[in-house]
Amino acid sequence: MTDHPIDDERLETPEELASIAGPAARPPFSSEKRLNAARALARAIAVAQNNDALYPATHPLVEQSTWELSEAVATLAELGFENVTLNVYKATLFIENQVLPEESVTYRKLIEDLLARGVSAVTFTLGFSQSDAGALASLLNDTSISTIDDATAFLTRAGVVTVSLAETSDLDDKVRAAEERENKAHGREIYDQGVALMRDVETQAKLGKVFEVDGLQQMISALLDTLFKDPAAILGLAAIKTHDDYTLNHSLNVCILSLALGASIGLDKETLRSLGLSALLYDLGKVRIPEDILNKEGPLTADEWQIVKSHTIEGADLLKRIQLVDQMPMVVAYEHHQRHDLQGYPPADTPQEQHLFSKIVALCDAYDAMTTRRPFRREIRPDKALAVLMQGRSKAYDPSVTKALVAMLGIYPMGAVVTIDDGSTAVVFRVNKDDLLRPRVKRLIDPQGRWYEEPETVDLRLIDPETGTYALTITECIPASDAGIDDVWQYL
Numbered sequence: 001m002t003d004h005p006i007d008d009e010r011l012e013t014p015e016e017l018a019s020i021a022g023p024a025a026r027p028p029f030s031s032e033k034r035l036n037a038a039r040a041l042a043r044a045i046a047v048a049q050n051n052d053a054l055y056p057a058t059h060p061l062v063e064q065s066t067w068e069l070s071e072a073v074a075t076l077a078e079l080g081f082e083n084v085t086l087n088v089y090k091a092t093l094f095i096e097n098q099v100l101p102e103e104s105v106t107y108r109k110l111i112e113d114l115l116a117r118g119v120s121a122v123t124f125t126l127g128f129s130q131s132d133a134g135a136l137a138s139l140l141n142d143t144s145i146s147t148i149d150d151a152t153a154f155l156t157r158a159g160v161v162t163v164s165l166a167e168t169s170d171l172d173d174k175v176r177a178a179e180e181r182e183n184k185a186h187g188r189e190i191y192d193q194g195v196a197l198m199r200d201v202e203t204q205a206k207l208g209k210v211f212e213v214d215g216l217q218q219m220i221s222a223l224l225d226t227l228f229k230d231p232a233a234i235l236g237l238a239a240i241k242t243h244d245d246y247t248l249n250h251s252l253n254v255c256i257l258s259l260a261l262g263a264s265i266g267l268d269k270e271t272l273r274s275l276g277l278s279a280l281l282y283d284l285g286k287v288r289i290p291e292d293i294l295n296k297e298g299p300l301t302a303d304e305w306q307i308v309k310s311h312t313i314e315g316a317d318l319l320k321r322i323q324l325v326d327q328m329p330m331v332v333a334y335e336h337h338q339r340h341d342l343q344g345y346p347p348a349d350t351p352q353e354q355h356l357f358s359k360i361v362a363l364c365d366a367y368d369a370m371t372t373r374r375p376f377r378r379e380i381r382p383d384k385a386l387a388v389l390m391q392g393r394s395k396a397y398d399p400s401v402t403k404a405l406v407a408m409l410g411i412y413p414m415g416a417v418v419t420i421d422d423g424s425t426a427v428v429f430r431v432n433k434d435d436l437l438r439p440r441v442k443r444l445i446d447p448q449g450r451w452y453e454e455p456e457t458v459d460l461r462l463i464d465p466e467t468g469t470y471a472l473t474i475t476e477c478i479p480a481s482d483a484g485i486d487d488v489w490q491y492l
Helices: 014-025 032-054 060-078 101-106 108-116 130-141 148-157 177-206 214-229 231-239 246-264 269-281 284-288 302-309 311-321 328-335 356-370 382-391 399-409
Strands: 083-089 092-095 121-125 163-166 417-420 425-430 440-445 451-459 474-478
Touching: 014 382, 014 399, 032 060, 032 083, 032 092, 032 101, 032 108, 032 130, 060 130, 083 108, 092 101, 092 108, 101 108, 108 130, 130 148, 130 163, 148 163, 177 214, 177 231, 177 246, 177 269, 177 284, 214 231, 214 246, 214 269, 231 246, 231 425, 246 269, 246 356, 246 399, 269 328, 269 356, 284 311, 302 311, 311 328, 328 356, 356 382, 356 399, 382 399, 382 474, 417 440, 425 451
Parallel strands: none
Antiparallel strands: 083 092, 083 121, 121 163, 417 425, 417 474, 425 440, 440 451
16 A cells, blocks of 8 residues: 555656666666776777787787776776676677677677687686787687687686686576576475464464564574575565465565565665564554455545554554564554655654664555555556655655665566567566666567467567667566466566
């Protein structure tokens, strides 16, 4: 539920949202200086290769271009990169995870020559010298080399120890597929355990009994362990909308979103544990609200609305009674509907702003509620839900935390169902932090409306080498049900 009116005409477009939230994502090349340095590295490699092919090693242009290549790597080192990787992924050029659209077209020969030598990734480390640059340029022009082993042996003979080669780019979806499947399955086990634990807590609270939170705390620690190892495996769980009990499903989703958002803004592990428990228990006061009011499909009467609003005070009272050592769940239960501008409920006794935890939980609560289908209303598309939250920044929601949420989720979050400009339909399964408008998707339905036998993975940052433009682009986000998809989580 959002506590402010939605004005569709004032909602930012996906492009505007990306422009507003982009810097908060802080990808490696988010600053102009770093991006220019990445582009300079790609240019320096291509120029050094070209000059090596045209002139003898002692020619001034060869010496100049190899020196510029060594300087390009040194510049990135000065900007904080102990090592940096040039990746070729499906005929598109990347520096680390940063796509270089123009360079992918301009330096097509560089891409082709790398692939011809079995190389999809070149990693530069500290100490990369002008002589190393010369050896790399020569390697790129040696047509007798056609395998990664031969390429590596060439650099070894030249005494190069600051360059490593790989035949598979880190961007290749198959590289960590098995590990990702294992993390995903483990995350689901934790999620289902969490639903069971929350069901027990809810039952005990309804009976007025004191409940234990040790199990919840252990479950949160397990979520965090996997979150730090594979963020997507945990964040993708928030796309689960198929549990029978909305309240329990919602609590777990808000906890997951809150943990991911807290981690993205730099909270430490101990603080995140407290945030996670607060996000699980913030709505506990609803056990004291009659179910016929909570589940009413029509508008609430004024008296019913007052009863619903009392869940914040009731929740704080319930948590006070069990005497938790950690007071933050009680604080968040009380504050999560007060709004950033303190115009919500319960009324603030003093002009003291919401705690950071309350701001995080309020945002994640609103996002998950809007994007979940209920018996009495359809879900809101994820991109529109984020636009609604951005519309409420500085009013209902803290502006910096709201931007951080959009930057974390992307304009098209994991689990969003989208249509592509070639007529196909896909599910977003990874967000690209360097381009929030161009995630990685799994195409499920082809342009003719036929389901693929196996989902087709596509990175929407990829460039069409013939046109020099993006190969595919999202046209719109649609409800999963419109595409006939019951459970998007299985595709993440």
